[in-house]
Amino acid sequence: MTRILGPGKIPLQLDLNGHKTEVCIEPRATLLQVLREELDLTGTKNACELGECGSCTVHLDGRAHYACLTLAVEAVGRRITTIEGLAPSDGSLHPLQAAFVEHDGLQCGFCTPGQVMAAAALLRQNPHPTPEEIRAGLAGNTCRCGAYPKIFEAVARAAQAGEPRGEE
Amino acid sequence: MRRKTKVVLGFPGHFKEVAVLLDAGEPIPWAHDAELKVVGKRVPRVEGPEKVSGRARYTFDLKLPGMLHAAVLRCPHPHARIKAIDVSKARSHPEVRAVLALEEMEHKFAGAEVAAVAATSLEAAREALDLIEVQYEVLPFVTDPAQARLPGAPLVRAEGNVDISVTKKRGNLKEAFRSSGAVVEVVVRTPVALHACLEGHGSLAQWDGDRLIAWDSTQAVFDVRNSLASALKVPEEKVRIIKDHAGGGFGSKLQMWPHTPIVARLAKLAGAPVRLLLSRREDFLCTGNRQSSVQTVKLAAKKDGTFTALSWETYGTGGVEGVAQTSGPIDDMYRFPSLEVHEEDVFTNAGPGCPMRAPGHVQGMVALEAAIDAVSETLGLDPLEVRLKNDKSAIRREELKLGAARFGWHRRRPSGCDPGPLKRGLGVAGTTWDGSGLPGTEAEVTIGPGDRVEVSCGTQDIGTGTRTILAQVVAEELSLPVQEVTVRLGDSYFPYSVLSGGSLTAACVTPAARTAAGRVRELLLRLAAPKLGAGPEELELSEREIVVRGTGKRLSWSSALQSAPEGSLSAQAERPANYAGFEAGAAGCQFAEVEVDTETGQVRVVRVVAVHDSGRILNPLLWESQVNGGIIQGISFALLEQRVMDHRFGKVLTTNLETYKVLGALEVPEIEIIPFLVAAGFNNTQVVGIGEPAIIPTAASVANAVANALGFRIDDLPITPDKIVMALESRAQEQA
Numbered sequence: 001m002t003r004i005l006g007p008g009k010i011p012l013q014l015d016l017n018g019h020k021t022e023v024c025i026e027p028r029a030t031l032l033q034v035l036r037e038e039l040d041l042t043g044t045k046n047a048c049e050l051g052e053c054g055s056c057t058v059h060l061d062g063r064a065h066y067a068c069l070t071l072a073v074e075a076v077g078r079r080i081t082t083i084e085g086l087a088p089s090d091g092s093l094h095p096l097q098a099a100f101v102e103h104d105g106l107q108c109g110f111c112t113p114g115q116v117m118a119a120a121a122l123l124r125q126n127p128h129p130t131p132e133e134i135r136a137g138l139a140g141n142t143c144r145c146g147a148y149p150k151i152f153e154a155v156a157r158a159a160q161a162g163e164p165r166g167e168e
Numbered sequence: 169m170r171r172k173t174k175v176v177l178g179f180p181g182h183f184k185e186v187a188v189l190l191d192a193g194e195p196i197p198w199a200h201d202a203e204l205k206v207v208g209k210r211v212p213r214v215e216g217p218e219k220v221s222g223r224a225r226y227t228f229d230l231k232l233p234g235m236l237h238a239a240v241l242r243c244p245h246p247h248a249r250i251k252a253i254d255v256s257k258a259r260s261h262p263e264v265r266a267v268l269a270l271e272e273m274e275h276k277f278a279g280a281e282v283a284a285v286a287a288t289s290l291e292a293a294r295e296a297l298d299l300i301e302v303q304y305e306v307l308p309f310v311t312d313p314a315q316a317r318l319p320g321a322p323l324v325r326a327e328g329n330v331d332i333s334v335t336k337k338r339g340n341l342k343e344a345f346r347s348s349g350a351v352v353e354v355v356v357r358t359p360v361a362l363h364a365c366l367e368g369h370g371s372l373a374q375w376d377g378d379r380l381i382a383w384d385s386t387q388a389v390f391d392v393r394n395s396l397a398s399a400l401k402v403p404e405e406k407v408r409i410i411k412d413h414a415g416g417g418f419g420s421k422l423q424m425w426p427h428t429p430i431v432a433r434l435a436k437l438a439g440a441p442v443r444l445l446l447s448r449r450e451d452f453l454c455t456g457n458r459q460s461s462v463q464t465v466k467l468a469a470k471k472d473g474t475f476t477a478l479s480w481e482t483y484g485t486g487g488v489e490g491v492a493q494t495s496g497p498i499d500d501m502y503r504f505p506s507l508e509v510h511e512e513d514v515f516t517n518a519g520p521g522c523p524m525r526a527p528g529h530v531q532g533m534v535a536l537e538a539a540i541d542a543v544s545e546t547l548g549l550d551p552l553e554v555r556l557k558n559d560k561s562a563i564r565r566e567e568l569k570l571g572a573a574r575f576g577w578h579r580r581r582p583s584g585c586d587p588g589p590l591k592r593g594l595g596v597a598g599t600t601w602d603g604s605g606l607p608g609t610e611a612e613v614t615i616g617p618g619d620r621v622e623v624s625c626g627t628q629d630i631g632t633g634t635r636t637i638l639a640q641v642v643a644e645e646l647s648l649p650v651q652e653v654t655v656r657l658g659d660s661y662f663p664y665s666v667l668s669g670g671s672l673t674a675a676c677v678t679p680a681a682r683t684a685a686g687r688v689r690e691l692l693l694r695l696a697a698p699k700l701g702a703g704p705e706e707l708e709l710s711e712r713e714i715v716v717r718g719t720g721k722r723l724s725w726s727s728a729l730q731s732a733p734e735g736s737l738s739a740q741a742e743r744p745a746n747y748a749g750f751e752a753g754a755a756g757c758q759f760a761e762v763e764v765d766t767e768t769g770q771v772r773v774v775r776v777v778a779v780h781d782s783g784r785i786l787n788p789l790l791w792e793s794q795v796n797g798g799i800i801q802g803i804s805f806a807l808l809e810q811r812v813m814d815h816r817f818g819k820v821l822t823t824n825l826e827t828y829k830v831l832g833a834l835e836v837p838e839i840e841i842i843p844f845l846v847a848a849g850f851n852n853t854q855v856v857g858i859g860e861p862a863i864i865p866t867a868a869s870v871a872n873a874v875a876n877a878l879g880f881r882i883d884d885l886p887i888t889p890d891k892i893v894m895a896l897e898s899r900a901q902e903q904a
Contacts, residue, residue, distance in 0.1 A: 042229035043222015047366040047415075048448050052825035055366055083222035093217060101216035104789045107797060108631025109219030110366040110415030116220055138833040142825065144366050144416050145631050146800030148836040150793060 012076055017085025023072070031075050032056045032067035035082060043083035043113045047142075054141030057114035057121075058082050064121035064140070083113035086120060096120055096158045105154035107145035115141050119155045128159055176200065177750040177849045179563055179781070186849065188747040195686050197854055198784065200847035206643045206650050207853070210789040214636045214655065215413070215629070224413045227385035228445055230372050236265050236286040238434050238444035239293035240427065241300050242453070243275035243282050246517040246818025247309035247322065250275070250282065250302055257299035258285055263292035266437035267300075268430065274307075276324060276488045277518050278819055279453030281426045286434040286442045309517040312815040313460065313485035316516045324488060324515040331513045333491050336499075339506025344477030348468035352542040356465065356535035356883040358867075359810035360486070361458035362828055363524055367415020369455045370445035371428045373435040380435075381408045384428055387417040387630050388667030393660040395424035400432055411658040417630040418801075419523035420456040422669045427454075449823040456522035457811060459486035459513070461494050463535035469543045473554040477506035478539075484531070485514040486521015494532035497864070500600040500752070501536070502558040517818050523669060525798070526601060526860035530805060530867060537597040537868035538883055541875060545583060551872070552577055552596055564598055564755035567779040567844050572596070574842060575759040575777040584879015588766045592774075593877025595760050597868035602753030603782070603857025604850040605675025607745040610663035613642055613684040615692065616729040616736035621648060623685070624656040627665035627677045632859055633790035634673055640786060641678045641853060645685035647709040663740060671754075671857025674786065676743055679851040683741035691737045696728040749849035754861040756780035756844070758799065760837075760869040764877040766896055769889030771874055773803050773837040776866070780841070783848030783856035795841045795862040802866020804831035807886050 007027065014021045016039070023038050032049070035041045035058070047055035049068045056067040059081040087094040096119050099105070106112040115138060122129060122137030129137060134155050143151065170189045175197050177186045183200075190196070198204065218224040255267045266286040275282065283300050287293035308322035315321055316329040323329060345351050372383040380402070386392045389409040397404040414421065427444050435442040446455065461484035468477040484492045495509045524530075540558075544551035552572055559565050571577075580594040611625040623642045629635045639653040646653075656662060666676050693704040696714040700707065700723050707714050712725045729735050759777040764770075776799050785791045808829040812821040822828040848856050867885065874892075875881040880899065882891050 036229075040231065041222075042225065045226075045366070045415075046228060046445075047368070048825050050448070050824055050826065053366060087221060093221060097217075097220040100220045101212050104213060104216075104793050106213065106216065106219055106631075107633075107793055108365075108367070108414060108416040109215070109224055110226060112219050113222045135833045135836075142366065142830060142832060144364055144418075144801075144830060145793075146797035146804075146831070146836075147793060148800060148833055149796050149839055152833075152836075 012072060014072070014075060014080055015078065016080045017082060025072055027073050029072050030068055031058065031070040031072045034072040035067060041082050041084050045110055045113060047110065054118060055111050055114040057117040057141060059117060059121055062121065062124050064118050083117055086116065094120070095161055096123070096155070099154040099158035103150050103154040103157060105147055105151040107147045111141060111143045115143065115151055123159055131156065175849060177847045179566065179844065179846045182562060183847065186748050190747065191744040193683065193687070194744055195683055195852050197852045200784065200845065200854065204644055206640045207786055208784065209787065211636055211640055211650050211787050213633060213790065214639050214650065226367050226413045226415050227370050227372065227383050227411065228367050230383050232372065232374055232441040235441040235443055236288060236438055237290040237293050238284055238286045238431055238442050239290065239297050240281050240430065240444070241283040241297045243280045244278060245304055245306050246278045246311060247307040248275050248304040249273055249307060251305050252303040253283065254301040255283060258296040261287065261292065261296040261299060263287045263289060264296045265440060266434045268433055268437065279450065279519055281430065284430045284434055286438050309818045311516045311518050311813050311818045313483060313514040313516055316485065316514050317483065324517055329515045332511070333513050334493060334495050334509055334511040336507060336509040339477065341477050341479055341506045341508050344468050344506045345466065348476045349471035350543055350546040351466060351468045352539060352546055353464065353466045354535065354538045354542050354881065354883055356463045356538055358461045358531045358534060358885045360460045361524065361805055361809045362452055362811055363418040363420035363456060364825065364828065364830055365416030365418060365420060368446050368448060368451035369421065369425055369427060371431045372441060372443040373432040374441040375435055378402065379406050380432055381410065382428060382432060383410045385414050385421060386411050387414065387421040387628050387669055389626055389628065389658060389660040390664060391422065391667050392424045392428065396428055396432060399429040409660040411628055414628060414630045417668065418525045419527065419669060422523055422667050425455050448825065452823045452828065453519045453820055456520060456524065457486055458524035459490050459492035459521040460484040461492055461531040463494055465535045465539045467539040467543050469547060471547060473544065473547055473549045473557050475502055475504050475558045478504040480509040483512035483514050485516045487516055487518030488520050490521020492531065493528035494535065496528040497532050497600050498536055501560060501598055503560055518813060525801065526864045529601065529860070529864045530802070533597060533864050533868040534871055534885065537872055538881060541872045542881070555596070555598065559598065561751055561755045563751055563781055563844070563846055564757060567755060567757050567781070570842060570844065571757050571759050571777050571779040574840065577759065580876065583876045586877060591764045591766060591877040593762050593764065593873040593875065595869045595872030595876055597758060597865035597872060599756040599861045599864040600753060601671055601861040601864060603671030603675060603860060604746055604749055604753050604848065605672055605743070606666055607743055609665045609676040609680045609743045610740055611677060611680035611684045612663050612738060612740045613681065613688045614736055614738035615688055615725065616732060617734060621646065621652055622654045622656060623681050624662045625665050625677050625681065626660055626662035627657050627673060628668040629657060630668050632668070632673060632794060633787060634668065634677060636790060637674055637678055637786045638681050641682045642685040645682055646689055647711065671860040674855045674857050675851055678786065678853040678855055680741050680743040682852055684739050687739035687741060688737050691739060692725065692728055695731060696723050699723055699728065743851065746850045750846060754780065754782045754856045754858065756861050756865065758865040758869045760873045762870060762873040762877055764874055764892065769892035771807055771887055773870055775838045777840045778842065779844055780858060780861060781844040781846040782858040782861065783846055784854045785843055786853065786855055788843065791843070791858055792841050794858045796839055798859070798862025799839055799866050800831050800836060802863045803870055805885065806867035806870040810886050
């Protein structure tokens with residue numbers, strides 16, 4: 001049988017969305033669990049917990065990572081950005097988010113935060129991707145509704161519109 | 169008092185005036201060429217900003233103070249009887265607050281619910297499951313539908329494993345098969361498929377005395393309310409179901425699943441809110457599937473391609489429950505003077521089937537369109553011409569011609585003549601689905617106090633855009649920008665709505681909302697009339713003002729509302745039965761171009777051209793998204809998706825998204841969507857649903873394109889590389 005033996009909770013400091021955030025968690029907790037259950041940052045979605053769908057994509061030091069495959073302790077000392085921290089704090093949308101809305105790069109929206117985070121990481125590394133590079137950049141993010149054509153369009157338009165701004 | 173009016177129905181070149189009888193208070197339907205300001209425009213999804221910013225809360229995101237976490241013990245055997253169950257050790261776990269041993273003692277599939285626990289953490293709940301001691305008597309089982317049909321197979325249901333769900337017979341098949349120019353037989357197999365909504369199934373329940381609130385990831389708040397009340401033996405009015413945002417459904421959330429009453433019972437026992445979110449594995453085992461099929465289709469045609477007879481014999485399984493009905497579309501599309509249908513649903517020891525986006529139609533269309541291509545090949549005729557000759561729908565015939573021109577159907581070469589190794593092939597298939605709506609859905613529109621403009625309806629938005637089209641229709645009636653209308657849905661305390669399935673939603677909710685908004689407008693005009701010294705019929709709305717037509721006289725809404733009770737006006741409306749329509753439901757067709765790599769067996773869909781009608785297109789932007797989604801899921805079904813069952817052990821092997829493959833970003837083809845204008849009739853917004861029509865032809869057109877590329881058919885879906893390579897190999901050996 002499974003029995004939780006320890007070592008019990010430990011304090012951690014995370015650099016999360018530009019703020020130092022204290023949490024007290026089991027060392028085996030994933031970043032996804034800590035974000036969603038401890039910090040109530042539920043924009044990062046849980047759809048498979050096995051690194052198969054990309055719904056939990058966040059940024060560590062500006063690069064896309066699956067939060068379900070990352071232990072929270074691994075994220076210590078790195079800049080963590082979630083969908084909640086992508087846009088400026090004035091409540092407006094990041095240009096990519098605005099493009100997703102305008103071009104309907106979403107249907108049910110459950111994969112959308114992950115898609116937006118993957119796209120933001122792509123545009124940081126490659127501000128002017130080709131259509132093939134957009135597809136490759138989003139290949140780790142499943143959309144069951146099949147919103148892909150308009151997701152690609154949204155990312156392409158955001159890239160054309162110029163430098164993405166944001167907190168990172 | 170019903171009144172008579174005339175509406176123009178049809179499609180370009182074929183419009184005609186039709187007299188319809190409207191119920192009292194039912195507005196005149198918007199004409200197909202009516203100049204509308206908001207409806208018909210590319211309005212972005214109203215909840216888009218919430219969703220892209222991560223603020224939208226889905227059922228999986230909800231928490232309540234003091235909430236407990238539940239986990240379910242599931243039967244590990246495909247068929248077993250519980251001899252003894254002891255939950256005492258689980259109950260004494262320090263973090264456990266409630267334990268429930270379910271009453272059912274016989275379990276008929278691996279994954280069925282045996283017991284459940286609520287604890288202060290999910291880890292503790294899962295730990296406690298291991299403390300439950302169950303002695304099972306393992307019973308004989310059968311998971312392969314071919315085996316389950318045989319005499320002496322282990323019984324899944326006492327009344328037998330086979331249910332004859334459809335039989336139909338007309339004409340003289342024997343004679344037609346004997347005397348026709350060509351008779352072909354195809355045997356098409358389709359797998360059990362899974363909905364795989366990214367937000368799986370989950371519920372959160374909280375009691376307040378004898379009242380229950382359950383937040384449930386559902387497509388049907390009222391159906392879940394009724395089922396839950398019945399399961400718990402409490403009055404329906406004591407149960408409230410809430411669903412704000414849902415992460416997909418595709419049919420898997422149309423009914424209450426066992427976890428919902430389990431959560432409610434645990435919450436009652438524990439005296440605290442309880443949440444249960446199924447894991448991907450549980451979701452794949454227990455919450456529905458698209459039934460498999462083995463379809464033996466015999467089609468006869470005259471030398472000129474005119475169909476004379478069709479015989480349709482199928483069976484398939486969804487597991488312990490589920491009805492496939494693959495013959496659903498066959499009589500709605502082409503003329504078959506002689507027809508015989510015999511459909512069997514086979515019950516097996518696997519998780520239950522349920523509707524999945526265009527149930528039966530997706531499977532059936534693969535077989536029907538395969539047979540049409542096969543008979544066309546045999547007669548040496550163009551499969552498109554054969555369809556045009558036999559299709560009953562004037563709309564679809566036009567769509568086929570339009571699509572063929574745009575797609576470049578003339579490029580299609582005789583099957584198998586591409587030398588390869590990358591062989592190109594073209595295929596076509598049609599669609600039919602009746603999403604013209606049902607009576608009964610209600611909506612309420614309220615204006616005031618203050619700036620409030622609200623429409624509420626107990627429908628759901630599962631990603632289809634229901635919120636947005638409701639806001640558009642109300643904005644149109646009240647002459648407002650769409651952003652000023654707040655939509656409230658997903659709550660069984662709101663006015664009744666049918667479930668969000670069957671492509672019914674748009675055609676059910678928007679007519680009710682339009683009527684309710686029109687009634688509110690009338691109330692507002694009547695309120696304003698004396699203040700403006702004019703009759704209500706002289707007034708019109710303009711940007712939150714009431715204007716006397718042809719004069720400069722105007723009054724603000726807020727001034728008019730001052731004399732309303734509590735400063736607000738509100739009206740409800742119920743959607744009446746359908747009136748006359750042009751052709752039943754929606755038609756449409758899709759053309760697919762594929763490239764088959766004969767060395768690796770890989771199929772790539774290069775391009776799809778889709779022509780669809782669905783009455784009035786309320787919002788082209790969202791409509792295109794629905795069509796894209798149908799096509800992408802259809803390709804996924806054709807090439808990738810299959811729930812793999814190990815029949816020796818009765819266990820599902822594909823319990824995650826790694827092993828259950830769905831189409832991804834790299835495999836999406838170029839898609840061109842052509843809307844086809846049809847003034848459909850049926851209801852006052854003249855909309856017909858598009859969700860299901862869009863998926864129905866895709867797999868069929870892809871399978872036909874693969875056959876055109878290869879020169880022989882792979883009629884066993886999904887068309888995976890191994891099947892192509894083995895088929896090429898065995899043909900090479902035969903030739904040698």
